Amino acid sequence: MTPAQPDRALPPSVSPWWRQSGLWRVFLALAIFMATLYLSYRDIGQANAISSLRMGHHTHTLFKTYEEVERLMRTLRRYTLQDPVRGATLDDVQLHYELLVSRLGVFHEGEANLGLLEFDDVRTAVEGLAVTLDAIEPMLAELKPDPYDLGYPTIQALLRPYRVQFFELGKQFLMSAEVRNEQIIRHYNSRTDWHLAAPAASGLLLLLLFFAQLRQSMRLAESLAAESRKLSHMAAHDPLTGLPNRALMKDRLIQAIHHMHRAGGRFGVLFIDLDRFKAVNDSLGHGAGDELLKIVAERLSACVREGDTVARISGDEFVLIIEDIGDDDGILSDVANRVAAQLRIPFLLAGQELLVTGSIGISRYPDDGQEAELLLMNADAAMYSSKANGRDSVCAYQVEMNSRCVSRLELSRDLQHALERDQLELHYQPCVALQTGEIFGVEALLRWRHPVRGLLAPDDFIALAEESGLMTPIGDWVIRQACSQAAAWHQQGMPQLKMAVNLSAVQLQQPGLAGRVAEALEASGHPAALLELELTETQLMHDIDTAIAATQALRELGVCIAIDDFGTGCCSLSCLQRLPVSTLKLDRSFVQDAPNNPGAAAIARSVIGLGKSLELAVLAEGIETPEQLAFLRAHQCDAGQGYLFSRPLPAAHIPDLIQTHKAA
Template sequence: MVRFKDLSIRYKLTLIMLLISSVVLLLSSTAFMVNELLTLQATMDSDLRTKTRITASSAASALHFHDAETATYALKALEADHSIVMAQIFSNRQSEPFATYVRKETAKPALLGDIKAHQFYYSHAYLQFSMPMQSPENEHQGDIVLLLDRNLLYQRIRTYVSIAFGIVLVSVLIAFLLSTALQGVITRPILSLVDLTHRVSHEKNYALRATIDHHDEIGILVNGFNEMLQVVEQRDEELEKHREHLEQTVANRTAELKKLNLKLTYQAYHDALTNLPNRALFIKRVEQAIHHADENNELLAVLFIDLDRFKYINDTLGHAAGDRLLQEVAQRLLTCTNQPEDTVARLGGDEFTLLLRNVREPANAGIVAEHIIKALTLPFSFHEQELYVTPSIGISIYPKDGRDVGSLMKNADAGMYMAKNQGRNNYRFYTSSANAASAARLNMEHKLRQALEFEQFEVWYQPRFDIRTGQIVGAEALVRWRSPDFNLVPPAQFIPLAEDTGLIIPIGEWVLRTACQENMKWQSIYPHSLNVSVNLSARQFVQEDLLNSIEKMIADLSMNPSRLELELTESLIMPNAEDTIETLKALKKLGMQISVDDFGTGYSSLSYLKRFPIDTLKIDQSFVRDIPEDEDDCALVTAIIAMAHNLKLAVVAEGVETIEQLHFLRNYDCDYVQGYLFGKPMPAADFHQLLKNPLNLSEQFGYSYCYPLSAET
């Protein structure tokens, strides 16, 4: 069934007009009929009262003389009025009617109620009225009762209803015809506007306009609709212009981005100074060349070229002269290759590499190396000054010296160091047996310098726990070297070399600053204060500006100096003990904590130990490793703990790896522990996660007075 709200406005208007007309007519007719019926009822009451009075007057004498026949005759005079059903006269002396009249063909009806003076009684069929009858002397001698038939009233009601129904039907018909004729005046322009709306919606033609000539609200609606279409048309035109402009802008930007992408791609794979391929592009081309050579059973050669004493030129004449020299070297290297598929690249600094594809025999790579030496031996002119450089060249051959990029470059680099070791300004093929140790050391030193230059070092952290509370109290900062192939170089391989070459100084300074910066971050994510422990090397410790550099770093970072612990080995502090004491006092004055690392492995002097302004002793893991099984180690550890506590020093046990070791140290009141049992050295991000979800020693290792930790995550 169609709902009213879903009908068209035409039908809605028609139904509304018919409904209003019908309601008005029904209300009017009802009011009229009610008024007429009330009037008719009042007339019937008045007429019955009059007839009763007249009849009582005509029969009063007969009642007075007790002439029943005359009284009955007087009542029969009512036969002329067909509305009178029955009339009765009652005498005061008799309980039965004195005289009675009943309309013919009508059964004698019963009275509606008691006979009371001037009292009306109503029923569905009859109307009863009675009044007293007086004697000529005005004495009450009886009563007269008339019963009126109300059928006339009902006939009138039916007549009125029929008339009202007819009027309503005729009125509804006339209203329908009039509404049908007149509603078009309203609905026609609205329907026309609806049709125009559909056209605009489907055709998207906002140039269409409504042409309805009205000056009423519909006219206002049409004018508003036309104005809206005009605005939309203007907006559409503007949008079209903007779209065209945007498309053109996008096209222009796309072209610019393509150019920029080409430029960025070029920059990503080329050296900004010499425009030669860089390390990334060189590696990619070597990989492609290896794949091709493997499929075609060809030889490849990788040449590693380093300019001898280039740093001297940079330091003497400045970096501008050094950059100009590198550009000239790059151009000369390009002239030394005959094949277009060969690649000359600059790895960085004064290091260049050369890829020779389809080498018929290794000797051909040596010929190219000789051409390079000859080309670079010629002087370089710079500001009317002649500069001379010599190259050291290492050569590796695929597949003899390596089947991957890393091996070929590493071995070519090793060959280059062999060339330097044999007097420079020459070339050497890589050999695994000749001067292997020297080449490895030179290679490691070279890579160590590169690691410092290209920031390949990382600081890892091993957590330290309070053995009594189970709470993390800090971490030891440990340097790690991640090589370009993303492998970690063991510290034992590069720390001694860094010490020998002096590179430990810049490495140590970087580790110290990085660890302090990381410690500042810890304070924001962990509810307790944390210390960071950093090892000082022997070379760092004897620097003249050690105190100034540490003080400046603390000030720059706005760090609480008590959060920094400097670790010194026995072998570092015992020689020149008097000078060491002064330096340690100066460091303590700055507010830092001092600890002795690997205690027990050196040649400690207890007389000096008590004079050193230190805070902590760290028991070397070599003593912890075999407790509690080894009685000697147990005795040494307990003695160190007791001695340290007597000197009011804290004790840290390193290398704790078993629960038994943990319980032993706890039972002998060791203060702090660290080791693989609680956590290996880990990157900063992993240590952050540990701080957010700290290890609960009491739950993990089951002893009652290690309290659970809570950390804000």
């Protein structure tokens, strides 16, 4: 089985946003469409100006006027002669008179009708008919329904010339329209107006753009799917070695338990801890330690079968899950001996040969446990028994190896009294502005000075504190002590420093956190804006709604919120937007690999760029070499901390450190 290789970082796109989005195609299509639409509209206007539409309108108006004159004359005749079948009343006569007057009013309305009056014959006829209608209006009122009434022939005689005149004018305009139509047809048949095909051309162009945009969307979907797979791989694998991490290892361990339970089989768990690995880090630096871990991962993967699991679960601890061993425990012994033999081969690092061995513990399912945690705990106990036997050995779990559990219980018991016996203390590591080199703050790091075991780091007892319910009082003490110490430094004449304090998941879930922080700030006099509370991505995502409510309450006090170990968890961008975060702390694993590992460098650049985009400060953790510092400065990282500047120090040493740093 070969170890999974870390994913290579994809090169960042250099195309401008408008080209990536495809908007330039839409703008081009709209420009072409508007241009062709303008040209088409212009030609339609020209054609309308000279076409028979207007001529036809003129003809219609003239013939309608003729018809109104004719209707008035017929109505007069029916009224005067008193036709028994189609008789008419004086009201009918008056109605048709008013319709004719209204028809004459049309000649003075609209551009087309006003243009009709530009013809002399039409204007003369209209004006004459208007005068005639004014003349016959009083005559209509006196007209009797008698064929011998002298008013009837007089009115008929006055209207008859205009009936004939309007009929003849209509005929003339009708003939002119037909001639004009032929001229227009000959005019347009002699031209080639490609732009009149604007709708079809634009439609075709938009169809092509649709397919181009569809292709781009498909490529984007493929890119997002690949990025999702990459992020899923990163969430389940160790970024340094590419091996499964603790979460994926536990998932596979649970799957193996279920499978073997159904099949009635057995499998084994090997817990491996490198001997004297800390000496490598202390003597050659963490860079050499990381290279050693990569080589160890390759050697372990070469010792197992396809289908077995090799995982890195912490700094120098590895777990192997050996599937389906049947009833032969010799398979586990053979694998463990191969692993031990591989680790005994000298490692060539930094031009030096190093001898780094491993202590190996073995547990078996179902003999030594039927639950994942129990199998791991028993393999861990066997590994510590191997270390107790002089290291570089293999030890299978035995029931009597529970002394480590007893030791854990003793440590938990001692922790119950650590706070009241004043055994807890804080060490402080400076935070430096990378562009100016100024120390602007410190991070408070908890230590337990055990009366027997000496100075213990948080990894040795924080889990016990959370399990035993002591995390809330210990966490509150840390906040009070850190704020009081910052205020004390300021009273000594030091500049006010930002104080960073780690919060645990238990503290975040406890109600009243904001109130207790406010009390600590008020009691110490330390400004809320200079207190920064740090939470890891895992803590935030455990219960995102509670985390948002708690952090917003803290932010309302003026306290700053930072996400610690950013890049190692699964905090989504949508959650990041909802959280009132002011600082992202780039995890040390990316900082250490950034100068030489393109993948780590890409992640570091992405986190820094993300912080800039969201207007968040970015602080890099674990800076240990000038090369790492140069990389971070080159990419405009805001701040950093690490052994390159200083180890965590007791409070009494911080004033001298700042004074020395200023002098340098």
